[in-house]
Amino acid sequence: MIVVNFIIVLGILIFVHEFGHFIVAKWMGVKVEKFSLGFGPKLFGRQIGETEYLISAFPLGGYVKMFGEGGFSEIEMIEQEYEREAPGSKPVEAYKLTPADEARSFAHKTIPQRMAIVFAGPFFNMVFAWLLLITLYMTGMPILKATVGEIFPNRPAALAGIQKGDLITAVNGQRIIQWEDFSAHMAKAPASVTLSITRAGKPVTVELKPQIGETKNLFGEIIKKPIIGVSPAYDFVTERFGLVDAFKLGNAKTVEVTKLTVLSLVKLFQGVVPLNSLGGPMMIADMANKAAQTGGATFFMLLAVVSINLGILNLLPVPVLDGGHLMFYTIEAIIRRPVPQKVREYAQQAGMVLLVGMMVLAFYNDIIRYFFTSKL
Structure with missing residues (x-):
């Protein structure tokens, strides 16, 4: 049941997050090619309209693949190379985007539109938690x-x-x-x-x-x-509270958890909160299992808290996270041109190293916490 509860918690929160990206991208007219719960190899999927909906092997995340999301730098680089070798040639003319394609391309959307699509994931996590808390106060909260x-x-x-x-x-x-x-x-x-x-x-x-x-x-x-x-x-x-009280309490709890999450991150960077306090998938699984055993309200409260945490963490200005993309778009708006592809690639590699390092540390802490601490 631990694994089941873990998958349920992560599955719901990942779906909410990716659905935020998905629905706002659709609203902005962007073609969404894939919507995946999980990373890695496809377990199963189905094509509905222009989008392939997938369940992938590793349930620690998800993604929405949009047409033109990575830009079209590869075609541009090939064309520039041929232009140097044979001025006037058009070797990739067949691959040029039509006006209809450009209208559906993420890369051709305005900066505010791209920022809205990226911000939608964390925003949906926050709104989901807020609505869930209001509902909990209305239906019965310990x-x-x-x-x-x-x-x-x-x-x-x-x-x-x-x-x-x-x-x-x-x-x-x-x-x-x-x-x-x-x-x-x-x-x-x-x-x-x-x-x-x-x-x-x-x-x-x-x-x-x-x-x-x-x-x-x-x-x-x-x-x-x-x-x-x-x-x-x-x-x-x-x-059980009426709508007005539930709304006030839900607002207050959402603000409280958000402030606590941000403050915890600040204290972590300041060294006040030790790195060994970081928890990974095993900690989330353990908390989800205990919450499920305690009762429905506790489980849904955990779901709301983790959803807020997920939303805030994704807004950190770390390349590969939503906050990193927002940072690049902000810079683009200031300097009035896209951040160079090489700079983005190096920054994303550094961000990936940082992210993987934090995940390894969280896994290590989980192993120490659940397999060794009790034996000391």
């Missing part, structure tokens, strides 16, 4: 209620009379739905805070003054933030 568990002595909460089991319903008049909301409000709390609490079924109002204390953030860094000295009761419930 949430951690804002119920007080442990109260630390001599801290603002204890001094203000907050009790174990108190349900926090508002902070300074702002509605609290879950513990996550409460934590977010307290992280930017002013000098004085008014808490609305439900205690034994009765409403209670508590005034307190948070202290500025040191704590560790998600990345292990020591930071200063307002603290009141409480921890949650870990009271989880499955809650």
Whole structure:
């Protein structure tokens, strides 16, 4: 089941990503020659209209092959060579594009059109995650209620009379739905805070003054933030929300995961997050399997989080990734001519080396994590 869950997660996310490229390319009038889930040898496929739809052997990616995607540099190079040898000759005239071909060619589209097609893949991953999260909040999402568990002595909460089991319903008049909301409000709390609490079924109002204390953030860094000295009761419930609340919560969660993904990448490059924390296919498979065993909502939450991660990672300005293509088109727009073919090739080779290196490191970390760490 681990392999099945892994293929399901990757298959869905790859399909969403490539469908983004596909549908926008079609919308822009570009001929799409192939739509493949997976890389490598074709397992099976079917020609429908002008596009061949494929399932390929290695499920770690996918691709959309568009007419004219690589440009027509090879024909141009041959023609230039013959022109030097025999001026006026047209050795590749038969291969010249007709106006109809040019209209369907990716290479002949404007820079904004090409950028839109490339950007569509990551964008669809983000939109898919956003819609999935909204749907989850509407159909039933496990949430951690804002119920007080442990109260630390001599801290603002204890001094203000907050009790174990108190349900926090508002902070300074702002509605609290879950513990996550409460934590977010307290992280930017002013000098004085008014808490609305439900205690034994009765409403209670508590005034307190948070202290500025040191704590560790998600990345292990020591930071200063307002603290009141409480921890949650870990009271989880499955809650269904109306469309308005689900929309707000889905928006907030999408923004939160996006920020966390970007910040994690920044911390990785800064050396705050160690390289051995990188995970590869085995880690994704393990997470997918555990999420599937836990329940549908957890599985779909993982799907949304990984989809956002995939969208953000693909926007990195690394040649061979979507972000690398966007970088080249941006340069082309600035210098008013395409980046030279040789420069693109060298950059893509460097990008491929970097990408393969990161994949090897992720595989290595997976092997250490799942086959050796537990034996130490």
